Amino acid sequence: MALFPYTAEVRAFVNSNSYDIDTILTNPLLERVREKGKERVISSLREMKLGEQGLYNEEECRVEILAYVVSRMIASVIGDRFLINRLAVTEGKIASQRLTGDFGYMLLPLADEFGISPRPEGTDYSLDFASFLRYSSKMRSPEWKLLYQRVQGGRVVVDRHRLIRLVEQAVTDHLSERLPPYTDAIKNALEREIGEVVRILEDIKKEFQRDAFGEISPEKYPPCMREILRQIQNSENVPQMGRFAIVTFLHAIGMTAEQIFDTFSSVPDFRADRTRYQIEHITGKISSTEYSVPECSTMKSYGICFKPDALCARDWMKHPLTYYRQKGKKPITSSRRQQPGKQR
């Protein structure tokens, strides 16, 4: 229960144990809860993790659940979109890790909680197409389009991996849309914690700006992206996944939707309305989530890893953005090559 603290069961638990807001906020015995709540926010912000969690006994679980409640209060009072989203995304990611790992048995109950109600079909699952759409529409990659689902009798069939991804999205959506109400009582009681979080939040936002890729340098584009661009500019028929990849890529290296649009608009049979919609959608201008550039392995399986070069052949080359970052730098030294992941 403490592992997935946003369920109805948890809400019932918090209410039944007469942890009214006041107690949580002021009871000296719950100092540890407030501290943990703050930590939860901070480590979500910093590294999209939740920090140490014991959860070996009932007491620890109770602390964890209440800490979760506190973390939501802090987010609500600060009311910053970046913070709220980051917390929500973290909870979603953690849920996904747990469901993929030891807590797989929670998948169906959790899905039910968010109104997905999947039905096992062999090793796959089927779900109502409307619930599928509700969460899949946040995922911009073409493979999530309804067009590419096995739709029959109103149901969509997905494998376990995808079902987990949908539940992750459900957790994220749920948490970023619903926050506990802001009250002055919370604001005053948690003043110290809130102050600390705000300071860290400011720092992280600054860091983000510094970390951006800087000037856009086309000479560093990986071969796949160059090829896709060339095809688009020659009005060749670019597969949908290719268009998706190039838009995500250009967006990730810092182009605005407008700039990307301009890159495409020189094409003769360019369809302004549709392209604009796609770009705005992919870059998160229309809906709230942004999504990422496909990895090299995905690019390969869609046949759009065009003309890989020597840099691509390196063991650690797993992502077109890594290519962009590394291109033109000194070769990576062997010590830095020890990245988590594949070892040869």
Add this chain to the structure above:
Amino acid sequence: MAAAQQSVPQELLFAARQFASYYGSHPVAEVPGFSSREFGFMFFDRGYVHRHVGFNDRADLQKYLAGKAPSHAYYSTAYYEMPAAHTMAEKGWLGADLIFDLDADHVKGSEGLPYEKMLARVKEEMIRLYDDFVCSDLGFSEKETEIVFSGGRGYHIHVYADSVRKLGSHERREIVDYITATELDLGILFSSTVVDEARSGRPLKMTKLPEISEGGWYGRARRAMDSLLLELQSVPKEEALAMLVSSGVKKQQAARLYSALFEEGRKDRIQTESVLEVLTDREEDIRAFTALVQKRTVLTMAGQTDEPVTSDTHRLIRLPGSLHGKSSLKVVTLKRDELTDFEPLRDAVADFPDHPVTVYSEKAFLSEPVGGESVPVKEGANEIPLRTAIFLILRRKVRLQPPGGTG
């Protein structure tokens, strides 16, 4: 368009009187969630939609219709907390039915046809949309849906299921893309695995073809491929080659594909093994073949539906049971089995009183078969049944005054 101040033509006053008396004795259809709907109207003497009207009950609506005789009556596909409020924020959107719209303006192959043929063409597409997509794929039952003849040039499907009410515009657009196979890319449907990532940098691909029984566009693409192969096989070689070339395959490629498929027996192997690469190891040929199947899939199986109508969650749509101000036909609700034999000019003709009217025409013609029979109209004065007269007046084919008379 007449300027606003100009006097209203007699013909329109006449139509308004007929509509008013019709509404006096013919109740419009029931609308689920009646009091949460916004209503909107157009009038014979005004050029805009009068929106943001709400009614407490059907009797109020009926009184309004009989009293004001609107030329067109609409209601919102959305449900609102306060349907009569003037801004969306105040209205408070609660959800919306899922709507599909097919209109002659958008249905391929209906351009330039006479009214009846055009409607028959639209009906054909409508049946496919309803059977293949709304019922079979999306799984809605007859109880949750309504088919509506618009009174003009098309049909709508209303889906009242709770499950779709809250879907936003983007989700609804996804449904449209699904039905119309917009930007279908077989590269995504046919999943490839890279069998052996050869050091040479040229990975070996293996592309698994979907089976016929698979859901959605998977099964469809496979059926399209099978039917294409069958068709190519059943005609003489030259014809098959010509077919390939006319669908965009290069001449040499067409020859290679043909011999691989039908002379080396790879057609059967593709079909039994369901692996695309069985065809050839020339990547360009595989690509050409895939493109061919893709075209075929879209051409023979894509549904049609008007995108903006479905994705707009605040749309006004024609009120079933009301009259269409440009045809006088009734907006009719249909069951699926009624749709098959539905003839608008026979089955959607409103029940106007049965007396003749004198109308004037500038030239002789044979009228559309309103109510089942065509009426020959000659130049000058004619005495014709009221229902035909209103139809022709609203379609601006006849007038109530001799030509040159003032309106």
